[in-house]
Structure formats: structure tokens, C-alpha cells
Amino acid sequence: MVKLTLRAALRSLPRQSGSFFFALLCAICLTLAAWNWYAVRTAMQDNVEARFNLRTSAATDKLAITLSAYRDAVHTALDRLATAPRPDEKAWVSYTQSTRLTERLPGLVTFAACERAGNTIVRNVAYSIGDEAVLGPNGSMALPSGAQTAGNVFALTAPSTGRTYLVFLSDTARPSVCAYAVADVDALVHVAVGSLLHDITLTIAMKDGAGHAIPVFDSLYPRAPNQPRPPVEYRSNVSVSYAEKPALYLTYTASGEFATLRGAGVVNGVLALGIAMSAATALAWALALVLRRRAKQHTERRAVENRRSEGRLFSVIQSVREAIITIDAHQRIQIFNPTAETIFKCSAMEAIGEPLARFIPERFRHAHYQHIDRFGMTGVSERLMGRGRPLWGLRSDGEEFPMEASISQSSDAAGKFYTVVLRDVTEQRRIANALQTSRNELEKLNARLEEVREDEKLRVARELHDDLGQRLTALKMDAAMLKRTLDGQSPANGDVRRIEQSIDGMVAAVRQMAADLRPPMLDDLGLGPAIEWYTRDFTRRYGVAVDFTGAHSLPAIPPAVATALFRIVQEALNNVAKHARATSVTIELSCDRECRLRISDNGRGLPPTRPKSDSIGFISMRERARLLGGTLEVRSPSEGGTVVTTVIPLEMPTPADRTRS
Secondary structure, three states: OHHHHHHHHHHHOOHHHHHHHHHHHHHHHHHHHHHHHHHHHHHHHHHHHHHHHHHHHHHHHHHHHHHHHHHHHHHHHHHHHHHOOOOOHHHHHHHHHHOOHHHHOOOEEEEEEEEEEOOEEEEEEEEEOOOOOOOOOOOEEEOOOOOOOEEEEEEEEOOOOOOEEEEEEEEOOOOOOEEEEEEEHHHHHHHHHHHHOOOOEEEEEEEOOOOOEEEEEEOOOOOOOOOOOOOOOEEEEEEEEEOOEEEEEEEEEEOHHHHHHHHHOHHHHHHHHHHHHHHHHHHHHHHHHHHHHOHHHHHHHHHHHHHHHHHHHHHHHHHOOOEEEEEEOOOEEEEEOHHHHHHHOOOHHHHOOOEHHHHOOHHHHHHHHHHHHHHHHHOOOEEEOOOOOOEEEEOOOOOEEEEEEEEEEEEEOOEEEEEEEEEEOHHHHHHHHHHHHHHHHHHHHHHHHHHHHHHHHHHHHHHHHHHHHHHHHHHHHHHHHHHHHHOOOOOOHHHHHHHHHHHHHHHHHHHHHHHHHOOHHHHHOOHHHHHHHHHHHHHHHHOOEEEEEOOOOOOOOOHHHHHHHHHHHHHHHHHHHHHHOOOEEEEEEEEOOEEEEEEEEOOOOOOOOOOHHHOHHHHHHHHHHHHOOOEEEEEOOOOOOOEEEEEEEOOOOOHHHHHHO
């Protein structure tokens, strides 16, 4: 249409005005090319900045997770040292290897137990990868001025090698015991975020007691002494906290090559393309007269092509694998392709001219006729048939079968035609029913496996509590009798006291293992007291305040529902301890016809790039709720934190009910 309008305008204008319109058209094309170039360049710059911010945010998050892992490791070791203040070298190495610290802590050089004397820490036992580079052979080190007692990280340079190390020190408020970890800064950064720095420069600094920034890492080191730093086009300054205090000050920079690598060269390509399009437009204008002279020849060729196209279209209809039926306005069959012959078991010669109702079961014929009539009045070119209801066809031998179909309409000089494309879905329905049956069986099996696992945990917990606990109690009584027999007169009296302390620690460990497997009060006192006990233990372990409401207003809850809700609370609090960096958690539980559990924290929330909705923890919680006919939702509100919401009915639905829902 545009081309025809331009030709008419050319014929109506005087011959001398053609040059003016030609120049005007070229100017418009060049202006549009320049505007497109500017728009693409602006979009590319915004895209490069967004990529830079995304990469630096990801690197910062990974470094924060690494520092959090170091802090968790030294504080967990401090909790262990509280029960055994002076472990021997073999026990400490065994503990370090059993917790796989060398795999969890990138750049780890030394992990040690120590004592603090004034402003100096003294190493007791250590697990080192290579030689200790910070404390040295004498095993002592003076703390930097201003070091905090609630856990601190500071940088030290080894005099022998000149390499910089980070020292992660646990809580040193108790002078008798402490723990520390030494990490090589270069190894820590390259393992944690090395893959993100291939075209970005990172420098890390720490502040000393006087508040001065001290560089500890430079991703460009080593480089030639006279080699200048790349020019800075993009910069980002952030800090990473340790023990809720800024510890590392990060500076990310990138040069103009970062933008070039991200496709900024496309901008020049867009400009070149715009100029080329302008030249092509001018050429098209010049060829307009030639095309006008050949219009008659083109029309004749087009008529020939139309006839060929109709022949090719008929060949396609004959060879397509779906059944294609075309009917006229009176719903009489005009086209009946070979696939339709196979599906309906009727030849095209018999079908053409017959009403479409012949291939529709009698109970659906009236509704189907009205459906096509309404579709013709809508003017819509194409849509699916059935709208969620099953469609049925009728073969010539009287057999009914399910099908899927879509309908389209077109008009020409002969009138309106409707084309129906349909597919026999008998086999698909059979496969879908088999899959649904298999899924129901797998759900039953999964539910049974959950019951077996819980029963096994209960049995193992009782064995630990009853059998091993009784044996340890008897052993403690024997130690007490031995102590009374010695009556403090023997040099072995101190050994007996240490034996009693070891037995007490073993009893506490056995009780903790039994409670971790399955708390006895979950079966004895119910869900509310069990959650209260677990939240108190969680607060004691991690120092996160937990507010639990609804424990004293719960009705009788089926054991399966109580177990599922307790395990969901366990997994949610475990995620809070590992990832959230929260200081408080709120748990709300209420039950009437259904149990509603809401767990919220004030942590950092879910990461923007994830979801990790496919993580094992989320899958476990969601599957526990789904097996009982419930739902589980995990989200991060705009005000921050994470909220886990679970709704489980008290009456267990059947697998068929869950399928329909």
C-alpha cells in the first residue's frame, strides 16, 4: 500500500518537484539512522553499567559468604573448646578434617586453638596446610591495637615471604580459650570470586586501629613496576562486614575494554546499517520507474504464481500429518485430506459433500453447529475448539475417540469457509492416565518412606537415649565410686575427675544426638512444646532471638502433620543460620481446620538472581507439605527478610483430590 501511494503521488506532482522530494526522503532516512545510532549507544551503555553492577554485586555476595563461613568455623570451634579447652594435636586435626574445613574455607592456611594472655594470643594446637606464616615457630602473636573481643578479622604480613594473610579470631572475651583461622588473601579471593574478575579489577583494603586504609589485595598484582594501571571507566566501592562490622573495603574498576567486550561495537554497526538503509531507499526510489513499466508483466507472473501456490498448498494439505477438514458456510465438507481418511476410516470421495455432523457423535452435534455459527460471527481468524472441554469424533464404523482441534475461517468470492485441524489423542490420553497413576503410586511410596524414616529416627533416638545413656550413667557411677575409694589421697584422683568430665560431655552429646534425630517431647508433649524446645536450643547455639506464638492454643494434631510442621521449622531455622544473617525470627502457628505456620526473619532475604526454589531445603519443605495436601510459599517482602508460609489441612486428602486441585 505504501509503495502504491508513493507512485500515485509521483504521477500527480510536476516533474521538477521530484528532486526536492528525493532529497527530503534521503534527509529523513539519514536522520532516522542517526537517531537509531544514538538510541542503541545509550541502551548499550546502560546495559554495560547494569552488567558491571551485577558482576560486582555477585562478587561482593560471594566474599560475604566466605567471611561468614570463616566466622561460623571459628565460633563453632570455640563452642567445642568450651567442653574440651585443651585438645591434643591428634583430636584437633581429626576435628578439622571431619568438618572438611579445607573444602569449605577457601585460602585456609591454618586453623588453630589458642589462649589469650593480655594482648597476646598463644597457639595450643593447630592444623596447618604448610608452615604457619603468621604466628611463626614460637606460636604467639600480639593483637593489633583496637582488636575487638567479640570476634575480629585483621590483616598481617608474613615477614619471611611478604605475603598478606587474614586472621579470623573468635570471641576472646574469655582469656582461657580462643580459636583462629589464617587465610591467604590471594587464594581466598581467587577461589571465591576469581571467575568474576577476568575483565574487572578488584582492590581490597582494611582499616587499622587509627582508621587508615591498608591495601591487602590487588587483582593486578604482580605487574611490571612501570606499567600504568588501566584507565577507569566504571567504579564501585562497597564494604563486606564481619561480625556485623565493616571489615573489607572493596573497590571494583573496569576500563573501556569492558564495554567493548560487551558488544559496544554494535553501535557502529547500527550506524553503518542506517546509512546502508538510506542508500537502499534512494536506490529503491530510482528503480520505481522501472518497476512501474514492468507492472503488467509482474501481474501476469503473479497470477501464474498464485496458481502454483494453490497447487503447492493442496500438496501440503494432502501430506500433513494432522487431519484437515474444510467446510463451507452450510457445514458441508469441501476438503478431506488423507490423514482425515485414516482417522475417520472414510475415503475423501465419500466424505466430500457430506455434512460435518456425520463425524460428530449425535449428542454433541447441536452444540458443535452453534459453536461454528458463533465463531463465524466473531470475525476471529483462528482459535482452539472446546475451551477445556473434551472433544469427541466419530469414525465411520461407529467408534468414538477423543481429539484436539483448532478452527480458522477465511472468505473469498465463493463465500466463507472454515478449516478444522484436528488430532487423534487417544494414545496421549492413555499415556497421561498411566503417568497420573504412576505419580499417585510414587506419592504413596514417598509418604511411606517418610514414615519409615521418622520411625527409624525415633528408634535410633530411643536406643541412644535408653541404652547408650544408661551405659554412660553406669560408667559415671563407677567413676564416682572409684573417686570415693581413692578419697583424694591418690595421684590418680585428678585423672578420675577428668574421666567424669569426659563422661558428662559424652552424656550431653548423646542426648543432643537423640534430640536432633527426633525430640522425645514431639511424641510425649506435642508439637508446641517441641518447637519451643527447639527454638530455645537454636537461640543458645546461634544467638538469634526466636519469638514463637501459638504453642499453648493448639488442638490435637495428627502425628504426620505435627512431624511435617516440626521438620519445616527445623529446615527454615537451619536456612536462617546458614544464609540469612538475621538477628530475630518470628514463628506463628495456629490450627483449626488447617494448620497455618508462618516463619519470618529480618535477614537479608532471598538473592535477586535466584531461587533457589530448586534447592534441596526448599524442595524438602515443599514436598512435606504437598504429601499432606498442603502448600508452602517462600518469598522476600519489600521491607526485607524472608517469609516461609505453610498451610496444611488436618484431614489428609486422597491422591485423586490432590490431582484435581
